Amino acid sequence: MLWGCFSSAGTGKLVRIEGKMDGAKYREIIEENLMQSAKDLRLGRRFIFQQDNDPKHTARATKEWFGLKNVNVLKWPSQSPDLNPIENLWQDLKIAVHRRSPSNLTELHLFCQEEWTNLSISRCAKLVETYPKRLAAFNGKPGDLIVINRLAYHHWAIYIGENEVVHLDPEGGDSSSSLELLSFRGEVKRQKLTDLVANDSYQVKNLLDQRYRARDHYVIVKEASSMVGRQLSYNDDTYNSQHFARDLRYGEAESRQVRRAACPAWAGLAAARAATNDFSDRRLLYRSLKRLSK
Structure with missing residues (x-):
């Protein structure tokens, strides 16, 4: 120590x-x-x-x-x-x-x-x-969605209080197939917010509050904490860190409705996103570069 x-x-x-x-x-x-x-x-x-x-x-x-x-x-x-x-x-x-x-x-x-x-x-x-500036910018409450602005993508987490978050880490799980570009397994982790953020910027962003009612904060925190250590199927387009955090805040049923409504727009997005800085998570970028280098 x-x-x-x-x-x-x-x-x-x-x-x-x-x-x-x-x-x-x-x-x-x-x-x-x-x-x-x-x-x-x-x-x-x-x-x-x-x-x-x-x-x-x-x-x-x-x-x-x-x-x-x-x-x-x-x-x-x-x-x-x-x-x-x-x-x-x-x-x-x-x-x-x-x-x-x-x-x-x-x-x-x-x-x-x-x-x-x-x-x-x-x-x-x-x-x-x-x-x-960082003190003034953070006004998070337990149950809030936190978006972290990485260099080439956004990573999402649920704030559970006491400087701690729960998130789905795409680097924590096992790949499901060497032939699969987007799908693998991620691990649910509990970390200090400051450790997860490191030197990147972040903010509270409860992006669906105007459309859906968030669940009670104690329900969100309890469920998020109970999932720590689990490995979940992870897909950069259909189930990434944002989907995981959003499910916890709004409930899986409401979040699934949003995903279904957005599916047509996502159909050709995997290739188009390679030219942008709006990746939802890092693995798509890494694997795309690896595939192109072969």
Whole structure:
């Protein structure tokens, strides 16, 4: 387990956590590393510190420590999605360390330290710069549809609260046939929204609310959670991540009506979409390129 911090001026300390992480350990870490990081990054005395509402972070003794050190802590609403931009840096770090294939814990720790210091100042500054915009843009509630704007397609998920989503991952299942271009199996996954989004933009988009009544949010969340781990038949045109999420929000019967109404328009779409950036999911693009290269 690691603790780290950063600002628009770059990365601060990165600490390997030994033993059980409790309130006392957390206060020991920030005592030894937070103020020094602020000094190294030249933040001055009036910097604002952001953390989530973990009980270790909000304990009375921890609050007293912040008060004694005159640290301004950003108020973080309860039951709010954790959109702390450091989540993006953790993902960057994970990718960079994985590429180096550490063979033991010593190498893992060493590579983490090296790659953490290699994270660019421009990357850190960009995350801080876009933070207010991303906070204002997300107003999701449990049961909402989330659309993620990938480079060449849109991926959809159901928001279930606490910064978590359930989605149908086309990369998670087994291919049903090497001869089939569009059909294979995807896996239903539960992930942190920030992990799934990574560096892409996203928004709430309950696209059929004007036509159909959404089911109660607790029904949506319960059903979505119960499906995690399942492998489902996946087809880029007839059952992709959007269909999966839409079925959960509106109910399978209503969503199926929409699919039937749209079928004539989809008949020749598979080939035409290769010239656009509106792919519903990535597998069609990858497989089309693979087929063309043969």
